[in-house]
Amino acid sequence: MRLLKQIFNFYIDSSIHVALAVMALSWITLLEFQVPYDGAVLYFIFFASVSGYNFVKYFGLARFHHRSLTSWLKLIQIFSLVCFLLMCYYAWQLELKTLIIILVFGVVTFLYAIPFLPNKIIYDSQKNLRNISGLKVYIIALVWAGVTVVLPLINNNVHLNADVVITVIQRFVFVTVLMFPFEIRDLNYDSLKLATIPQQIGIKNTKIIGVLLLMLFFFLELFKDEISEYNLIILLVIILITLMFLIFTNRNQKIYYCSFWVEGIPIYWLLLMLLFF
Numbered sequence: 001m002r003l004l005k006q007i008f009n010f011y012i013d014s015s016i017h018v019a020l021a022v023m024a025l026s027w028i029t030l031l032e033f034q035v036p037y038d039g040a041v042l043y044f045i046f047f048a049s050v051s052g053y054n055f056v057k058y059f060g061l062a063r064f065h066h067r068s069l070t071s072w073l074k075l076i077q078i079f080s081l082v083c084f085l086l087m088c089y090y091a092w093q094l095e096l097k098t099l100i101i102i103l104v105f106g107v108v109t110f111l112y113a114i115p116f117l118p119n120k121i122i123y124d125s126q127k128n129l130r131n132i133s134g135l136k137v138y139i140i141a142l143v144w145a146g147v148t149v150v151l152p153l154i155n156n157n158v159h160l161n162a163d164v165v166i167t168v169i170q171r172f173v174f175v176t177v178l179m180f181p182f183e184i185r186d187l188n189y190d191s192l193k194l195a196t197i198p199q200q201i202g203i204k205n206t207k208i209i210g211v212l213l214l215m216l217f218f219f220l221e222l223f224k225d226e227i228s229e230y231n232l233i234i235l236l237v238i239i240l241i242t243l244m245f246l247i248f249t250n251r252n253q254k255i256y257y258c259s260f261w262v263e264g265i266p267i268y269w270l271l272l273m274l275l276f277f
Contacts, residue, residue, distance in 0.1 A: 014054065017260060022045055162224075173217045183197055218236065
């Protein structure tokens with residue numbers, strides 16, 4: 001039992017779960033636009049997500065405490081290096097235009113973790129994009145929307161029409177709502193200087209905003225040129241699941257409430273898509 005718990009914790013801590021969620025959303029995009037399975041771009045997105053998330057999470061620890069890192073973190077570092085090498089391998093199989101888009105998102109991820117901003121812009125010791133007041137959730141949502149919608153379609157030469165634009169907006173809205181339970185959980189730890197949404201408007205109003213955004217997420221689907229009846233049903237199911245997790249979230253939630261269950265919602269969505277498509 002202890003071994004299983006250690007394996008599960010490594011699965012969470014090494015960002016495998018969140019990377020599967022990003023990959024799931026990318027696969028959903030391929031299914032929605034009836035694009036054949038593209039292993040190269042999906043595997044790239046998975047390994048890039050592991051590398052990127054672990055870089056953001058553990059950069060400070062590796063930079064300042066590299067000599068005293070625990071064996072656990074060293075194992076994650078080694079795993080991240082392997083994922084980075086695999087990311088590079090799959091990058092060679094992608095289209096040049098895809099790599100250009102990837103470079104843009106890579107720079108954003110780098111600036112998200114690396115201190116580079118002057119004191120007059122940010123008032124925290126960590127001078128990076130992550131710590132600019134009120135910006136964190138929108139950066140994450142923007143990167144997720146771009147990576148999970150634009151990259152798979154660009155790599156498969158899909159014309160970026162109005163439906164694609166709507167899907168990007170939907171994905172941005174959806175990821176923003178997914179972030180709300182995390183922001184509520186982190187109220188006990190986040191600096192007030194971050195000015196997160198729950199810090200600014202409170203937990204109740206954050207949940208109300210989340211409900212309104214989920215409604216927007218659904219109604220945007222009705223503006224697409226091609227509407228699938230099955231897709232509408234699946235969207236409603238996913239919205240209800242997300243809504244339930246949002247309503248029942250609080251500051252003192254269970255340890256895996258966000259890191260496993262909420263973060264796994266895109267995976268549930270993909271499983272439903274695979275069943276019906």
